[in-house]
Amino acid sequence: MFGDSVYEVTQTFNGIPFLLPEHLERLWASAEKLHMSFSFTKEDLSAQIDSLIKAIALPRIYLRIIITRGEGDIGLDPSLAKKNNIILIAKELPENPEWWLTKGLSVIVADTIRTSVKSVDPGAKSGNYLNNVMAYEEAMKIGAHDAIMLNHAGYVTEATTSNVWIVQDGKVITPPLKAGLLGGITRAKLLEVAKKHNIPVFEENFTAKELRMADECFVTATTKQIVPVTTIDGNAVGTGLPGEFTLKLLQLYKKELGLR
Numbered sequence: 001m002f003g004d005s006v007y008e009v010t011q012t013f014n015g016i017p018f019l020l021p022e023h024l025e026r027l028w029a030s031a032e033k034l035h036m037s038f039s040f041t042k043e044d045l046s047a048q049i050d051s052l053i054k055a056i057a058l059p060r061i062y063l064r065i066i067i068t069r070g071e072g073d074i075g076l077d078p079s080l081a082k083k084n085n086i087i088l089i090a091k092e093l094p095e096n097p098e099w100w101l102t103k104g105l106s107v108i109v110a111d112t113i114r115t116s117v118k119s120v121d122p123g124a125k126s127g128n129y130l131n132n133v134m135a136y137e138e139a140m141k142i143g144a145h146d147a148i149m150l151n152h153a154g155y156v157t158e159a160t161t162s163n164v165w166i167v168q169d170g171k172v173i174t175p176p177l178k179a180g181l182l183g184g185i186t187r188a189k190l191l192e193v194a195k196k197h198n199i200p201v202f203e204e205n206f207t208a209k210e211l212r213m214a215d216e217c218f219v220t221a222t223t224k225q226i227v228p229v230t231t232i233d234g235n236a237v238g239t240g241l242p243g244e245f246t247l248k249l250l251q252l253y254k255k256e257l258g259l260r
């Protein structure tokens with residue numbers, strides 16, 4: 001009801017859910033932002049996830065964890081919800097398409113604006129993704145792969161299900177959390193990896209104009225890892241090919257996280 005739920009998405013590598021503690025941490029943080037309490041512990045949930053993954057027994061599983069506020073009489077009052085529903089979705093996750101890294105993604109800057117942190121806080125991974133759905137539909141309508149959303153001040157926030165980064169004059173930049181975006185787990189890991197390797201990395205606001213002028217652009221998310229963006233609103237980013245810096249960051253990210 002009302003998008004009154006929180007969720008997480010991760011994948012397995014060899015039967016182990018990737019960065020599960022980080023995802024559970026964010027699930028609890030999302031619930032806290034919505035003042036939603038849980039009737040179970042992280043250990044309870046991990047045990048359910050484990051048995052589901054064992055039952056499915058596929059090499060690469062997409063795992064979605066959805067927690068609703070719970071059943072009860074219909075109404076906006078959160079106290080009507082008596083007990084959370086836990087919904088776990090596990091399905092085969094096909095390999096990421098090769099063209100993501102050879103051709104890159106085309107994106108648009110959406111007319112749909114990301115909600116402010118004082119509205120439905122985009123920092124909570126909630127079931128209320130209607131803005132993202134609308135922005136994604138804008139992209140689909142003109143044949144682009146995804147949409148990037150701005151905030152009310154005109155700064156870039158994120159794509160519909162991934163964080164956005166630019167490379168400009170050797171600087172790697174991603175918008176700060178206060179711009180109104182989800183604190184991506186891949187985003188956090190990549191910030192760590194870049195800092196460890198003394199790559200100049202910054203959490204700074206940038207505008208749609210700066211995005212379009214960037215030398216390179218890429219998006220990050222758990223199942224996507226790092227994917228180059230090569231076209232924005234029909235115009236080439238840099239050379240129009242996946243950026244060298246972007247591909248180097250991907251190699252570094254995979255090496256540091258022990259991924260293939």
Ligand SMILES: Cc1ncc(COP(=O)(O)O)c(C=O)c1O
Pocket residue numbers: 009158159160161162163181182183184185186187220221222223
């Ligand atoms: C809106 C949004 N931003 C960013 C991300 C990336 O987050 P993560 O790296 O934790 O997958 C997601 C995840 O799907 C998302 O839904």
